[in-house]
């Protein structure tokens with residue numbers, strides 16, 4: 001039997017209602033099989049984590065991963081542009097009595113990004129051994145600064161969501177406007193987020209892995225929420241489209257529910273020194 005896990009941050013959401021209350025959670029219930037991108041990301045990070053390493057978490061959100069890794073390294077810095085997420089990260093740090101974590105509000109942006117408003121990311125030159133980026137900002141927004149703060153042999157381990165590619169065959173049978181709700185990014189686009197800045201910087205010591213597993217949604221209402229619908233199951237909009245969604249779930253659902261592709265690009269890069 002495959003092992004199923006919740007697909008999106010649901011565990012921390014269920015544990016701590018503040019996460020949902022502050023908007024940093026996915027509202028739908030879905031599950032993925034073991035061996036998905038998030039599992040592989042953690043396994044890869046673990047290959048590089050050491051008790052004496054200094055870590056930087058790029059786009060750390062409310063610090064869920066940052067605080068987990070803190071127990072396994074010397075120091076860890078979390079960088080995030082949204083103040084509300086950082087506020088919660090700091091609350092959780094104090095509650096959990098974690099002493100080796102620092103959080104900074106920074107909008108990571110590369111020299112060519114229009115919204116670049118900062119001079120640099122906080123850590124000093126030659127101070128970081130391991131960079132982690134779980135579904136955070138794309139590489140061109142921080143590669144130059146990562147090279148500056150990296151120690152010899154430093155590695156970035158990253159994970160980016162793909163685009164539900166190919167779109168499910170029942171996509172055209174969805175009610176408008178939900179037909180457009182699927183992310184339509186191509187594999188090439190997401191791969192380019194990593195390899196284009198590396199090529200520009202002349203960095204060739206990297207690896208990429210696409211992980212693609214089924215993501216299951218169990219009910220028509222879960223499909224509606226996954227598509228961005230915001231009403232309760234009793235709401236008039238949901239009631240109006242419920243027959244169409246039920247038809248799709250009945251026709252295309254497996255014994256686990258209806259399937260979306262759950263895709264992640266996992267990557268690692270050794271930074272030059």
Ligand SMILES: C[S@@+](CC[C@H](N)C(=O)[O-])C[C@H]1O[C@@H](n2cnc3c(N)ncnc32)[C@H](O)[C@@H]1O
Pocket residue numbers: 058059060061062063064065079080081082085106107108109133134135136137138141
């Ligand atoms: C999907 S969340 C993932 C959060 C966290 N890494 C985790 O896995 O729990 C992506 C986070 O990256 C942050 N982010 C995106 N672009 C950013 C940027 N340019 N600078 C700083 N943070 C950014 C977002 O605000 C968001 O909190």
